Amino acid sequence: MTAIQSLTFDLRSPSTGLVIAQVSDQGVQEAQDAAERSVTAFQTWRRTTAYFRAGLLRKFFDLMLRDEAEIARLIATEMGKPVSEALGEVRYAAAFIEWYAEEAKRVFGSVVPSQHAGKRLLVTHEPVGPVYAVTPWNFPAAMATRKLAPALAAGCTVILKPAEQSPLTALKMRDLWTEAGGPADTFQVITASDPIGVTQVMMADARIRKVTFTGSTEVGRLLAAQAAPTLKRVSLELGGHAPYLIFEDADIGQAVADVIACKFRNAGQTCVCTNRIYVQRAVAEEFTARLTAAVQALKVGDPLDASTQIGPLVDAQGLEKVQRHVTDALERGAQATTGGAAGEGLYFTPTVLTGVTPDMLVMQEETFGPVAPLLVFDTEEEAVQAANDTEYGLAAYLWTRDLDRAFRVSEQLEYGIIGLNDPVPSTAQAPFGGVKQSGYGREGGPWGLQEYLNTKYLSMTVR
Structure with a gap:
């Protein structure tokens, strides 16, 4: 193996x-060695x-829960999520490991009836192959286990490339897998300040059979194109622009409590956070007043303080985008009923905007910050038309007590995930993923395991 020069990069707390x-700080050579x-x-x-893989995953799950407080503090320190919320993420992340520890034993084959007396038709499932997994910074534990657990359960090996802003959580989980007895190189973590060279190696290597991003x-579009020459299996969970429809009933x-839970967790930095809130005119005034009061009461502070509800944005680029969106909205006639300005460092005051119109940046792009834009509908x-008027289709939400409307609207919304009177629908045993420009493939439940399995058909003549 080629000797590797020891290079590092600094990791800074956003708080x-x-x-x-x-x-x-790893590069092309390290990527090639990891692939080998x-x-x-x-x-x-x-x-x-x-059963062997299931046993190791179960030990991995137990170790995650044993060290949940430590992992939560790592998350809070490296990417700014409030520690109490980070603890919830660790448990959510561990739930995927537990689920796939159980599901590993349920990869059943089948016998297909034949029209010929002398033939037997069998269908089995096999692991896709080595996997390259790329995860973002906003859920450094959960985004990893949603990919890692089903891949390992299926019999695939995994190379995980975490975001450069939050690699410590991934490294900790790798160590826990080793402690659980995970065989060498079945789960590797490659860290890099610039992931382009690493990713190019993985995408060009025909032996890497699956990429999940x-x-x-x-x-995501770039990775899909790069996967084409080697025809890798690809699953992509991409951008969102989630609407929340508040009906008059x-x-x-x-x-209000549900919108707070959906919009402001992780300071609005989640792919399924609502990015636009549509309120029916009859209740718009009351909803706006009560939401404004609730947002004003959110505690902004040190993410390591258990009472903090809103931490910093992850980096200067994220803060600049939030500032740009809010400034654009205010200049175009929107009003901030609370917030509307940056705080010290990477903090942005939780904000509610009224008088929002579809031409504003906050309605065109995913803000990824603690900003709630309100629009009124009749x-x-x-x-429904406004909710679907986007290229994205990851998650959508609605609040109604009308059963007929619940079904009508849910069926018309062009999204992979619907939260009906539920601001946090994601769970380990259910499918997670989007449509349109929000990607393809699913994570969670049996659907997530299928992403890492090939189907093999055996036709046998019996004489």
Whole structure:
């Protein structure tokens, strides 16, 4: 193996701006070596029994829960999520490991009836092969386990490339997998300040048979194109622009609490956060007043403080985008009923905007910040049309107590995930993913496991 020069990059806390760690800065050579090790490890790992893999995953799950407080503090420190919220993420992340520890034993084959007496037709499933997984910074534990757990359960080896803003959580999970008894090189983490060279190696290597990516639509398109020459299996969870429809029959107090939970967790930096809130005219005034009061009461502060509800944005680029969106809206006639300005460092005051119009940037792009734009609608048809008027289709939400409307609207919304009176619908046993420019493929439940399996058909003549 080629000797590798030891290079590092500084990792800074978005809360304090201080250097919290120096992380190995890996490049092309390290990527090539990781690919070789993953391919070699796959030849053995693929032949292990489902029960063996399930046992290791169960140990991995137990270790995640054992160290949940430590992992939560890592998340809070490296990307700014409030520690109490980060603890919830760790448990959510561990739930995927637990689910796939159980699901590994349920990759059933089948016998297909034949029209010929002398033939037997069998269908089995096999692991796709070595996997390259790329995850974003906003859920450094959960985005990893949503990919890692089903891949390992299926018998695939995994090379995980976490975001450069949040590699510590991935490295910790790798160590826990090793402690659980995970064989060498079945789960590797490659860290890099500039991921382009690393990714090019993985995409060009025909032996890497699967790429799974969560991130922007722009990067997802590039990866899909790069995967084409080697015909890799691809799953993409990309950008979102989630609408939240508040109908006039909603429980306004509960609807406000739900919008807060959906919009402001992780300071609005989640792909399924609502980005535009449509309120029926009859309740718009009351909803706006109560939402404004609730947002004003949110505690902004140190993410390591258990009482903090809103932490910093992850980096200067993220803060600049939020500022640009809010400034554009205010200059075009919107009003901020609360917030509307940046705080110190990478903090942005939780904001509610009224008088928002479809031509504003906040309605055209995913803001990824603590900004709630409100729009008023009159009819159900108008609300559905506005909700679907986007190239994205990841998640959408609605609040109604009318059962007929619940079904009508849910069926018309062009999204992969619908939260009906539910601001946080994601769970390990359910499918997660979008349509249109929000990508393809699903994570979670049996659908997530299928992403890492090939189907093999055996036709046998019996004489």
